[in-house]
Amino acid sequence: MIRLGIDDNQDLASIVEVQRLKPVSEYPIPEYFIRAMAVALTHRGRGGAVADAAMEDMLTELARRVAKSGVAQFIISGNIHELNKASQTMAVKYGVSIELGVLDGTPNLPAGPPPLGHRWKSAARLTNA
Numbered sequence: 001m002i003r004l005g006i007d008d009n010q011d012l013a014s015i016v017e018v019q020r021l022k023p024v025s026e027y028p029i030p031e032y033f034i035r036a037m038a039v040a041l042t043h044r045g046r047g048g049a050v051a052d053a054a055m056e057d058m059l060t061e062l063a064r065r066v067a068k069s070g071v072a073q074f075i076i077s078g079n080i081h082e083l084n085k086a087s088q089t090m091a092v093k094y095g096v097s098i099e100l101g102v103l104d105g106t107p108n109l110p111a112g113p114p115p116l117g118h119r120w121k122s123a124a125r126l127t128n129a
Helices: 049-068 085-093
Strands: 002-006 012-020 031-039 073-080 097-099 118-125
Touching (some): 031 049, 049 073
Parallel strands (some): 031 073
Antiparallel strands (some): 002 012, 012 031, 073 118
16 A cells, blocks of 8 residues: 655655554454654655554555455554654554564565564454444
């Protein structure tokens, strides 16, 4: 899934790429890995409004997809570079727990070289609006 954030000038403000992971157990809880989340340079340093909008849009869309399938929760995970304090702060703001340096032993990460930084994982439970 790729989500684009477009600003008032019809320019790209943000992009998020999320991959649904293959189940590793018999439980039907879908798990998603955030492969990338980026904010355009023209929108950085303005209090995080674009990053917040990108995160909220991604979580809303995942919740919509999961609810449509009849499941009551989902899991998200991703990596944040250890020096990226703004992203770490945003992750914690949205209820994500950060595990320092935990990169090995995760059987269902997408293929490729191990990224630098922190691995985080969070369970999200849907609530009725």
